[in-house]
Amino acid sequence: MPATLADPEPAPSGKTAAAGQSRSDGRRAWLPWLVRLVGAVASGFVLFLSFAPRPLWWLAPLAFAGFGLVLHGRRFWGGFGYGTAFGAGLFVPLLTWIQDFVGPGFGPVPWLALSLVLAAYLGLVGGLGSFVQLLPCAPCWLALVAIAAETPRAWFPFGGFPWGRVAFSQPEGAYLSLASIGGAPLVGFAVALSGFGLARVILRLRAREWRPVVVPALATLLPLVAGLAVWPTIGTEAQDGTRTVAAVQGSAPDTGLGLFVNGADLRSTHIAESERLIADIKAGKVPRPDLVVWPETATAVDGPDPRLDRLVADFGVPALIGASYELPGRRYENALVVWDPRTGQGRRYTKQQLVPFGEYVPARALTELVSPFTRSIDERTPGTGDPAALDVAGTKVGAMICYEVAYDYTGREAVDAGAELLTSPTNNAWYGHSDMTYQHLAMSRLRAVEHGRAVVVAATTGVSEIIQPDGTVSGSTGMFTPASLVRSVPLRTTVTVADRLGAWPEYVLAAAAVAGVLAGITRRRRSRRAEETRTGAAG
Known part of the structure; x- marks a missing residue:
């Protein structure tokens, strides 16, 4: 009788059924x-969302x-x-500000290329993590590898680019206090340890393995508890x-790269805002500061500067002037210059x-072939022997000029030299x-x-x-927006544990990560040899 829509399909032969199952399995293999x-990618994007300006450190x-x-x-x-996919989910959205700098004329290549190079570091974390997952207390080893991978990012590419370190997602919250103990490396390790511990808790609960859940639960909670205990x-x-300090923000047109090409007059805008601040001080609207701070490269200095001499004299207090x-020999420094109201220019700190x-x-001859724009860049000479802390306004003031705040050593050198502010x-x-500006502020906090x-x-x-010590x-x-801030800040002399330890937390964490990877590789090789021995004996 012919089959109808209501009739069941005839059962396939064994060979046909096997072929159909194979095709079905093939279609599902990629899922x-x-x-x-x-x-x-989603996890990397969640990490991006934890960075400023969003207060989502958790x-x-x-x-x-x-x-x-x-x-x-x-x-x-x-x-x-x-x-690498996790890293791309983080760095591609985190570094979109590079597009704002280079402008649409260059396309997305600089932004995406840098993002993918940095993502490859997290690719190494994933690859090397496959070995340390075999060790007891795997979340701890995974966190060590994750933070150890941040160390070479301070060296490569292009002399280092440590933007987007895990610790920089924590300008507030439970983990931040740990910076006073072990700096950015310890904060990053604590965050990663809590996360990897939570992952292992979830895996244990899914497998209904109740007793082994204790160690990963401790790995999840102890960093949080430690952070809260240190506060x-x-x-x-x-x-x-x-000291009462004034920060002067002269502002400029929002024209991106045009500011560089057309030569925005940052000097005139900062002089104008300084004059408004002087008028407010004389009118009693704001207190007279003990120290005035100008931004990075707000003016050019190539010798005596009578206009700045008069301006600082009108303030009647010393100033720190950010200057090119x-x-x-037409060599340039990015410097922070002490300017005294009576004696004028003094000592300076040069960006390192x-x-x-x-x-x-970098690689200027090759770079100029790719981007003619780089021919217009007057290279700066890095500072080497300048004081890490400047004597100004009756105290020692340390400097971390812009990009330097991403590096651990600059603030440490300043405090070691006696900086109280x-x-x-x-x-x-x-x-x-x-x-970008909010990410910089998070690092400063x-x-x-x-x-x-x-x-x-x-x-x-x-x-x-103006950021307080906490x-x-x-x-x-x-x-x-042209504006000025005038606030009182404490001068502090206590040296934190982090400054006493210096770079040792980073070295110890990195060494432990290397030891863990080597132990994991050894363990895997032994497991393979044991399996081969069993297989040979069974054969």
């Missing part, structure tokens, strides 16, 4: 891979939890691929008096950590209304806690801030 890939450990779930059971190359030790009181400082393609051009002058005029010092951030176009903000400006 777990796709889920893990989407999970890796998303960072959740991002590492997602990353840990994706990495579970992966081998090296699978882990490398998913780790009461964070000091904010004045130990050598106070010309040396003989220069910005690639902004203050110097830190400044972070910056020129954000090239980056439009992007997140972490440095305040790390060193136990107030930090004065003076920005050309915003955002300028990372709280006592004054803030808007973007692309």
